[in-house]
Amino acid sequence: MMTPHTPDTSDYRALFLSGVELLDVRAPVEFEKGAFPGAVNLPLMDDEERSKVGICYKQQGQEAAIALGHRLVSGGVKEARVAAWAEFARSCPDGFMYCFRGGLRSKIAQAWLSEAGIAYPRVAGGYKAMRGFLMEVIAQAAAECRFIVLGGMTGTGKTDVILPLPNGLDLEGHAHHRGSSFGRHATEQPPQIDFENSLAIDVLKKRHAGASSFVVEDEGQFIGRCNLPLELYQAMKESPIVWLEDSQGSRVQRILRDYVIDLGQEFVALHGREQGMRLFAERLRTSLDNIRRRLGDQRHRQLRQVMDAALEEQMRSGDIEPHREWILGLLEQYYDPMYVYQRQQKASRIIFSGDRDAVSAYLVQRRYLP
Template identity: 50%
Template sequence: MSELPLATDYAHIFLGDVPLIDVRAPIEFKEGAFPCSTSLPLMTDDERAQVGTCFKKQGQAAAIELGHTLVGGAVRAERVEGWLAQLRQQPEALIYCFRGGLRSQTVQQWLADAGITRPRVAGGYKELRRFLIDTLDSAAAQCQWSVLTGMTGSGKTHMLGHVTQALDLEGHARHRGSSFGQLPGGQPSNINFENNMAIELLKRRHKGEQTFVVEDESRLIGRCCLPNTLFDAMCKAPLVVVDVPQGERAEQIRQDYVHDLWLRYQAMFGAQEGWPLFAAYLTDALARLKRRLGDQAHRELDALMQTALTEQANSGSTELHLAWITLLLTRYYDPMYLYQLGNKQERIVFRGDKQACLDYFAEQRTNAQQG
């Protein structure tokens, strides 16, 4: 087995979107994998658990023997055919297990016995993951970062769609970042969140980009946690503040968190099943703020929201949602933002309306290219 080829150029794997065959157990794949990987496990979760128990009680030799018993005969033939079928679709695919050890070596040898020789990734998932963590850490330390901030509803995410050097953290997290930011379909695992960001940064830095703009975020975007090195870099980075009137911000929230989000629920679940899920999403998001709002304020806001939801259900109109949105901005989000910004005054390098901020980022990009 040791003479079969190894893949050691981790950067090439991610820069080239090289397809990967992940032969770890399904539960391992679910916890974290890579965008171009396909789960085709050597053992099921149950088989892996049995082998692990055997290893602890009887040692490696007994565990290996049990593994060959569990994955032998017709089971082995079926799994080999699965890997061969994948390689017919992706002949350049590489094989990996957790550490590049016995599981991937076994699969590699069985494929060689079937007439197909493919490299396994040296060090497996563990080394690929380590490479991506190092990629994130080096980008955080070596790149120039700017942070776009502004009051809730300023449309910062939409603005970043027009900024060439933007890194969309919320896009990678599949969450809009606030109590109301949950999207239907759920979020990636934290490992996959980090992996996808790292791969984007690797590709962009490979093309020469060293300057990035991100939206002002807390450490947690939903349940996805920003890497410490990146979050620390963001906390020290210069701030660009976008100023947007409250009425415009309330309308942006109505569009994003009511109108557009309802369309997402409708597309995913259908109108009949999607409506109660959407209404519960808004109600629960407001309930999560109850402790900070206080009981009386929460009851007032919830009553306005339920009235708006009833009207939306009856007529399709979302206009009444502006009442609770505006009140929530006035009583909660705006005071909180102003307090937080007051502690960051020394980091502000530019302030203006949306177009002025976009022009500033464009000028900064031009200066970076010329410098």
């Protein structure tokens, strides 16, 4: 018996605001290059089948390509894929399916599901149209919304201030990177497209909730390997800055938490104690080595010796206190001079400065100002 039918949709705004489940029937290679948060990839054709059909299309045309696709995905292969879609449809009755342009592949999948007694809606225009909509969301926000940029020395806890704000955009969270030379996590960053999609949906939902301004951390154009959308980056460069201040001791403690305690725990959770700690130590050393040229050979060598001794003691006894020495040295010899210079260059844009409580109160107040 056919299940009740939800109409196909081209209301991309409603799709992303509702957070409904999405079934992506593109090939795995397409999905890996870029996808929407939470989407499930159950492809009509795998990568090899898609390649063969694509070659056939170029050489013999659409009709021959469709016929080849039906031959490749038939019998038990077809049954297994339809069964997987049916299971998804039953567990996600409010969801939608899509392919790249909302054309042949999603129509075929929809028809095969219908033959199995399940009417499941698809997204007209497919991934390409949905992706275009999200990029326009970012462009419109950059043009229409006000931005306040939160600056401050390394370790002042800018992300901790942004996260509780209803109009805060955690750019580093979306990029899965803390933004500095030591900012990589134990797991990889998302593909550029995934970063942009996730950020755009966050912007869309916050604007829908009434936000007309956003607070963002002062970032360069790249957060790790993720590139900020150009319109957003340009808007940030022209926006006022609020400067967060904190004591040196608190900053050292926060860096110790982020780059030693938390990062070490990430590696251990992924790889187990012995291998995780080894990989964690390699990551710290590599991060320091990556800024060797900017530190200079002598300062790099001194900090590397201190870091090596701290890692050895941590491995031996579990004591993390020795890490404070290289963290302090890195702040005093590298990060602080750089940020002092940057603050001087941006002085005309700084509209407020203070500690966490003062800055948080100011940002909450500014949210309601025209």
